[in-house]
Amino acid sequence: MKSSASTRIFEALEAFRIEIPSWGFANTGTRFGKFLQPAAATTTEEKFSDAAEVHRVTGICPTIALHVLWDLPQGLTSTKEISALSTGYGIQPGSINPNLFQDQTYKHGSFGNPDASIRKRALEHTKDSIEIAQRLNSRDISMWFADGSNYPGTANIRRRKAWFEDGLREAHSHLSPDQRLLIEYKPFEPAFYHTDIADWGMAIHLARTAGPQAKVLVDTGHHYQSQNIEQIVAWLLSEEMLGGFHFNDRRYADDDLTIGSIDPYQVFRIFHEILFYEWENDTEADIAYMIDQSHNLKGKIEETIQTVTIAQQLFAKAALVDHQAVSQAQDCCDLIGAESLLQDAFNTDVRPIIREWRQSKGLPSDPLKAFLESGYLERITKERSARNAQNVSSYA
Ligand SMILES: [Mn+2]
Numbered sequence: 001m002k003s004s005a006s007t008r009i010f011e012a013l014e015a016f017r018i019e020i021p022s023w024g025f026a027n028t029g030t031r032f033g034k035f036l037q038p039a040a041a042t043t044t045e046e047k048f049s050d051a052a053e054v055h056r057v058t059g060i061c062p063t064i065a066l067h068v069l070w071d072l073p074q075g076l077t078s079t080k081e082i083s084a085l086s087t088g089y090g091i092q093p094g095s096i097n098p099n100l101f102q103d104q105t106y107k108h109g110s111f112g113n114p115d116a117s118i119r120k121r122a123l124e125h126t127k128d129s130i131e132i133a134q135r136l137n138s139r140d141i142s143m144w145f146a147d148g149s150n151y152p153g154t155a156n157i158r159r160r161k162a163w164f165e166d167g168l169r170e171a172h173s174h175l176s177p178d179q180r181l182l183i184e185y186k187p188f189e190p191a192f193y194h195t196d197i198a199d200w201g202m203a204i205h206l207a208r209t210a211g212p213q214a215k216v217l218v219d220t221g222h223h224y225q226s227q228n229i230e231q232i233v234a235w236l237l238s239e240e241m242l243g244g245f246h247f248n249d250r251r252y253a254d255d256d257l258t259i260g261s262i263d264p265y266q267v268f269r270i271f272h273e274i275l276f277y278e279w280e281n282d283t284e285a286d287i288a289y290m291i292d293q294s295h296n297l298k299g300k301i302e303e304t305i306q307t308v309t310i311a312q313q314l315f316a317k318a319a320l321v322d323h324q325a326v327s328q329a330q331d332c333c334d335l336i337g338a339e340s341l342l343q344d345a346f347n348t349d350v351r352p353i354i355r356e357w358r359q360s361k362g363l364p365s366d367p368l369k370a371f372l373e374s375g376y377l378e379r380i381t382k383e384r385s386a387r388n389a390q391n392v393s394s395y396a
Helices: 004-015 044-058 075-089 104-108 116-135 157-172 200-210 229-238 264-281 300-319 323-331 335-346 351-360 367-373 376-390
Strands: 063-067 092-097 140-143 180-184 214-219 242-247 288-291
Touching (some): 004 351, 044 063, 044 075, 044 367, 044 376, 075 092, 092 288, 104 116, 116 140, 140 157, 140 242, 157 180, 180 200, 180 242, 200 214, 200 229, 214 229, 229 242, 229 264, 264 300, 288 300, 300 335, 300 376, 367 376
Parallel strands (some): 092 140, 140 180, 180 214, 242 288
């Protein structure tokens, strides 16, 4: 007989899947420099291979987020190669991320650029990305814009808002009925005076203006220090506008650190708000859980495995909260009672039950150990090190 805690955790783990980013396997760095790793992926095929390895040992990462410029350099023509890799490695293409920030033409913005021909070019790239997603049976187009300005008075904020409304509405009109447009916000960087989509309020406005298939994407690193992210999550759930997450952790700004490395309780609180909403409304929230991190110092595959196992643990802890009891405690203003229900769940060691669940699925009980013992890392280090020594291109 299983205890009720293990039943709850088993049920939660059955439902929990998380998408890993292709760029998490490539050489990345900071604006100050890039430290090359001998085992980093140098091709899209190697990214698929590494993602398959993560899925093999964890069982919860069946999809990989793709970045059009980096993973589909030939645009629509590259979809054939991606489909073949997907079949070959057993990993599905996940969210499709257009690139509207790296080209020289986007110096003063993409959808918000004062030059109509550049706005058009950005829209064309977005339409191509939507078509790429259609060809790959991928649902979500994930839109992040670097648009903004660095100095007061240099940009017409209201006109740029209108251009964003127009551009996103037009992009939305090209979606197939089952696709979604996810709109991400960020308060600063690379623009340091204003960003065109600075917070969730602007994102929800633009999503509503664009159309019913547009939702908000919450990147946990894209908030000011100490902002209450779970409250934003609760509001977006209540408005049925939460489309997905880019998880990562931060200490100062958009640091792209490993999930839960600085504040695991925050991730738990976010998961709690989602599961509490689902319980209260007897529904399943349609949320894409994704990772957006920069693995520039830790080993890339090892950090990805660490990331997804930590996410799984925090989700399992949140599943332990007794929603009925929390609800009752809230209604009678039993503050310590309500808070303790969260704290007790958070402080429970869920790892033994997660190991049991993995064994029940035929997965290794310790994914990182299984990976390190597999010989994969030694093999790719040998195969890729020469290429990595020369390769300095890619995302920073
Ligand atoms: Mn992001």
